[in-house]
Amino acid sequence: xxxxxxxxxxxxxxxxxxxxxxxxxxxxxxxxxxxxxxxxxxxxxxxxxxxxxxxxxxxxxxxxxxxxxxxxxxxxxxxxxxxxxxxxxxxxxxxxxxxxxxxxxxxxxxxxxxxxxxxxxxxxxxxxxxxxxxxxxxxxxxxxxxxxxxxxxxxxxxxxxxxxxxxxxxxxxxx
Amino acid sequence: xxxxxxxxxxxxxxxxxxxxxxxxxxxxxxxxxxxxxxxxxxxxxxxxxxxxxxxxxxxxxxxxxxxxxxxxxxxxxxxxxxxxxxxxxxxxxxxxxxxxxxxxxxxxxxxxxxxxxxxxxxxxxxxxxxxxxxxxxxxxxxxxxxxxxxxxxxxxxxxxxxxxxxxxxxxxxxxxxxxxxxxxxxxxxxxxxxxxxxxxxxxxxxxxxxxxxxxxxxxxxxxxxxxxxxxxxxxxxxxxxxxxxxxxxxxxxxxxxxxxxxxxxxxxxxxxxxxxxxxxxxxxxxxxxxxxxxxxxxxxxxxxxxxxxxxxxxxxxxxxxxxxxxxxxxxxxxxxxxxxxxxxxxxxxxxxxxxxxxxxxxxxxxxxxxxxxxxxxxxxxxxxxxxxxxxxxxxxxxxxxxxxxxxxxxxxxxxxxxxxxxxxxxxxxxxxxxxxxxxxxxxxxxxxxxxxxxxxxxxxxxxxxxxxxxxxxxxxxxxxxxxxxxxxxxxxxxx
Numbered sequence: 001x002x003x004x005x006x007x008x009x010x011x012x013x014x015x016x017x018x019x020x021x022x023x024x025x026x027x028x029x030x031x032x033x034x035x036x037x038x039x040x041x042x043x044x045x046x047x048x049x050x051x052x053x054x055x056x057x058x059x060x061x062x063x064x065x066x067x068x069x070x071x072x073x074x075x076x077x078x079x080x081x082x083x084x085x086x087x088x089x090x091x092x093x094x095x096x097x098x099x100x101x102x103x104x105x106x107x108x109x110x111x112x113x114x115x116x117x118x119x120x121x122x123x124x125x126x127x128x129x130x131x132x133x134x135x136x137x138x139x140x141x142x143x144x145x146x147x148x149x150x151x152x153x154x155x156x157x158x159x160x161x162x163x164x165x166x167x168x169x170x171x172x173x174x175x
Numbered sequence: 176x177x178x179x180x181x182x183x184x185x186x187x188x189x190x191x192x193x194x195x196x197x198x199x200x201x202x203x204x205x206x207x208x209x210x211x212x213x214x215x216x217x218x219x220x221x222x223x224x225x226x227x228x229x230x231x232x233x234x235x236x237x238x239x240x241x242x243x244x245x246x247x248x249x250x251x252x253x254x255x256x257x258x259x260x261x262x263x264x265x266x267x268x269x270x271x272x273x274x275x276x277x278x279x280x281x282x283x284x285x286x287x288x289x290x291x292x293x294x295x296x297x298x299x300x301x302x303x304x305x306x307x308x309x310x311x312x313x314x315x316x317x318x319x320x321x322x323x324x325x326x327x328x329x330x331x332x333x334x335x336x337x338x339x340x341x342x343x344x345x346x347x348x349x350x351x352x353x354x355x356x357x358x359x360x361x362x363x364x365x366x367x368x369x370x371x372x373x374x375x376x377x378x379x380x381x382x383x384x385x386x387x388x389x390x391x392x393x394x395x396x397x398x399x400x401x402x403x404x405x406x407x408x409x410x411x412x413x414x415x416x417x418x419x420x421x422x423x424x425x426x427x428x429x430x431x432x433x434x435x436x437x438x439x440x441x442x443x444x445x446x447x448x449x450x451x452x453x454x455x456x457x458x459x460x461x462x463x464x465x466x467x468x469x470x471x472x473x474x475x476x477x478x479x480x481x482x483x484x485x486x487x488x489x490x491x492x493x494x495x496x497x498x499x500x501x502x503x504x505x506x507x508x509x510x511x512x513x514x515x516x517x518x519x520x521x522x523x524x525x526x527x528x529x530x531x532x533x534x535x536x537x538x539x540x541x542x543x544x545x546x547x548x549x550x551x552x553x554x555x556x557x558x559x560x561x562x563x564x565x566x567x568x569x570x571x572x573x574x575x576x577x578x579x580x581x582x583x584x585x586x587x588x589x590x591x592x593x594x595x596x597x598x599x600x601x602x603x604x605x606x607x608x609x610x611x612x613x614x615x616x617x618x619x620x621x622x623x624x625x626x627x628x629x630x631x632x633x634x635x636x637x638x639x640x641x642x643x644x645x646x647x648x649x650x651x652x653x654x655x656x657x658x659x660x661x662x663x664x665x666x667x668x669x670x
Contacts, residue, residue, distance in 0.1 A: 014306050021303020033286070033294030039302060052294075074307065078314040081330075085317075089333055089367025103317045106310050 002044050008161045009046040014106050015071060015113030016040060016047030022067035027051050030059035047113055053123045057133055060124035061141055064116040064148040071110045079107025087171045112164040115155035121148050270294075329358040333370040340377055346541035346573065348377060356390065363393050368405075371395070375411050381539065382509030384415040413466040420458045421470040425450060425478045439487035446482050450475050476500045477510050490666060494518040508535065513544050520551035521665040528552050543580040546571025550583055554590070555665050561590035578608035582616050586669060590662055594623040615645045615668040619661060622652045 009016045020039035027034050027049070036050035054060035082103025085091045091100065116124075127133070128141045154163065267287075268274045274287035286294070320330075336351035352374040359366045371394040378387035391400075391408055400409050432446045454472055458465045480496040497515045500506055512535045519528035532549040535542055550567040553560040564587040572580050581604035588597035601620040604613045614633060621629040630652070634644050645668045650656045661669050 014310065017302055017306045018310075021299070021306070024297070024299050024303070028296070028299065031295050033291050034297040035294060037297050037300060039300065074310055078310045078317075081314075081317040081320075084334065085320075085330060085367065088369060089330060090369030090372075091367045092364055094364060099313065099316050099320060103313045106313055110310070 005044060006042055006046050009040070009113075012109035012112050012161070013040065015109035015111070018071055018074065018110060019047050019067050019113040020049050022070045023049050023051070023063065026059075026063050026066050030054060030056075030062060032059060032063070045117075048117050053119070054127070057124070057127040057130075057137060057141070060120065060127045061144065061148075063120055064124045064152075065144045067116070068114040068148070068151070071114050075107040075110035078110070079103050083107060083171075108164060108168065112161050115151035116148055118152045118156045121152035125149055329355065330367075332358065333367060336377075337370075337373055340373075343537065343540045345377065345381055345539040349374075349381065349383075352377070356393075366394055368394065372405070372408055375408055379411045379414065380509070382507065384411070384418055387411050388415045416462075416465050417458065417467045417471055418474060420462055420465050421453075421474045424453050424456065424458070424461075424470055425475060428453070429478065429482060433482070433485055438485045441486050443482050443486040443488060446486075447479050450479050450482070471505075473500060473503050473506050473510070476503060480514070490518060490522055494522055494524075508538055512538075513542075513548050516545065517548040517551060520548060521555050521670060523552075523555055523557075525552050525556065541571070541573055543568075543571045543573055543577045547580045547583045550587070554586070555663065559590060559663070561587040564590070578604045578610065578613055580604075581607065582610075582613050585616055585620055586662060589620065589623065589658060594620065598624045598626070611642070612668065612670070615648055618644060618648050619651060619658070619669065622648065623658065 017039050024034060024037055026032075032054050033052045034049055035052065036045070039049065040046055054063055082100040085100045086097070086104055091097050125145060128145055129138055262275060266275055268276055268290050269285040270290040271287060274289060276286060277284055277288045277291060280291075332351045332355035336348045336355060339345075339351060340348035352370075355370065356363075356366065356374070371390060375387040375390050378384070378390065388411075391412055395405060395408060399405055400412065428449045429446065432449075433441055435441060453470050453475055456470060458467060458470050476496070477500050480493055480500065483493050483496055494515070497511050497518060500511045501515055512531060516528050516531040516535065519525075519531060528549055529552075532545055535545040539545075546567050550564040553563040553567070565584060568580050568584050568587065572584075581600045585597045585599075585601035585604060588594070588600060598620040601613075601617040605617040614637065618630055618633045621627075621633065637644055647656065647661055647664075647668055651658060651661060661667055664670060
């Protein structure tokens with residue numbers, strides 16, 4: 001399973017690298033110690049950095065949510081026109097459309113590397129929904145927390161890649 | 176010496192007391208070593224314990240040299256009175272291995288304070304920034320291609336077109352598609368196939384099958400059209416071929432019967448019967464490439480209406496025939512919609528006219544003829560309202576195919592008595608498109624404005640094409656009839 005996970009991460013390495021990059025930025029800002037800052041390790045940490053668990057709910061939530069938000073934003077910037085030309089206009093395969101294909105691959109890589117580590121998601125959930133946190137905090141963080149945990153679960157078994165591929169095929173056929 | 180003396184000497188030797196008169200000074204001198212040896216001999220500690228104590232003292236001196244604090248206690252208890260912990264290898268930091276772990280963060284926290292501080296400031300690698308820069312370069316290139324590669328806003332026309340089509344502005348959508356395909360003139364390989372399919376379907380939905388066919392021929396090859404993924408496009412081509420074949424078959428019947436000087440004198444019944452016979456004919460007998468077993472029934476029925484209209488059948492009959500077409504399966508709104516609305520308006524059927532008008536506008540809110548046809552409701556009603564007519568026509572007025580709209584505007588202004596304005600509108604209609612109604616309306620406006628020159632040029636133009644001026648218009652010019660008769664005659668030349 002780890003081998004499959006690693007191969008998929010290599011195939012979508014732009015997303016893996018940027019995901020780990022944003023994680024490191026968030027750790028730096030939140031003061032979370034980073035143990036190993038290699039982005040493409042050949043294990044289940046590929047696409048993530050090794051760091052200590054966050055101690056505060058805000059930091060834990062930022063660690064789960066900010067990298068996803070930034071990757072999605074970057075994917076929209078990179079892939080909007082390329083995806084429009086390929087999926088919506090249906091341009092033929094020419095030299096110029098190679099740039100669009102690269103853009104779509106980049107966007108796909110970014111979107112399939114949006115999920116946090118399972119441990120980070122669980123830590124975030126336990127901090128946000130601990131007895132110490134207040135009700136407003138729980139309500140405020142709920143949508144993002146649920147999505148983060150769900151995506152982390154999918155990422156754990158590389159299912160997010162299958163979902164992304166299915167979405168691509170559907171977009172090609174239905175649009 | 177007797178025995179007693181000997182004993183006395185022995186006892187004295189035994190009991191010999193130190194001479195008290197001897198002082199330290201008078202004691203015989205001893206060396207330091209002898210003193211030290213004496214003292215050593217006099218010590219009460221065992222040798223092992225002494226060695227341990229000496230070792231502790233040595234360690235203490237060593238630590239003081241190393242700058243560590245010396246515990247002044249006797250070594251058995253800590254400064255706070257608690258027993259001192261003995262550190263094992265597991266107590267040291269996992270990172271540096273030199274310092275003790277920071278237990279204030281928990282018993283299993285693996286790092287010391289210094290390493291923790293360094294980890295919080297791990298340098299951010301350049302790889303992430305490099306990937307983001309590459310992504311932005313790709314985004315920039317893609318944007319450039321989309322917007323500026325072939326012409327100004329090339330691909331954006333296609334996006335705009337579909338957005339307009341989805342909001343019911345089909346005329347504007349078609350114009351945007353024309354701009355999109357014009358941008359790729361000579362480079363149709365770069366045209367998006369899906370965009371071409373959408374455009375072709377839109378052309379077909381609006382009844383512009385010829386334009387759809389031209390587009391498909393330019394973008395798709397025969398081999399591509401045979402693929403399943405382009406089945407929709409193939410369907411348009413097949414329908415185009417069938418409509419063409421139906422038209423040819425219908426025309427051959429009609430031309431025989433109606434190609435006379437005065438079609439109104441022709442009996443439509445036999446012609447209609449011949450057209451009905453076409454419904455069971457097989458178009459493949461004349462053209463094997465046609466992908467249908469029968470001619471288009473809906474198209475045949477619509478041409479039956481045209482026969483009725485050409486032979487001067489009553490408006491009521493014409494209306495019934497077009498209504499029949501509208502109720503058929505596969506009826507195309509582009510074919511019967513405007514006609515049905517116009518006939519309903521002429522017959523004073525306001526509600527039916529409104530229903531059809533709403534249906535057409537829901538499909539294409541930019542169809543000017545729909546507004547013009549509906550405006551006739553306020554012309555042929557009990558209390559004609561030219562202002563309302565003008566308001567409705569202006570609502571739908573745009574640059575595309577507005578000849579009929581301008582013509583009816585001219586009629587509305589004639590109803591109001593504003594002949595100059597009427598003449599302006601009729602001139603616009605006349606310059607846009609030549610229809611008999613448009614020509615006669617322009618002639619009427621020329622008469623009302625007493626413009627002889629324009630009237631004569633119209634007569635000459637009609638004569639050139641083998642037509643003559645309408646009798647009603649001549650009578651109006653001669654003063655034999657009033658303008659109102661022409662305007663409010665639902666079956667007249669200005670209807």
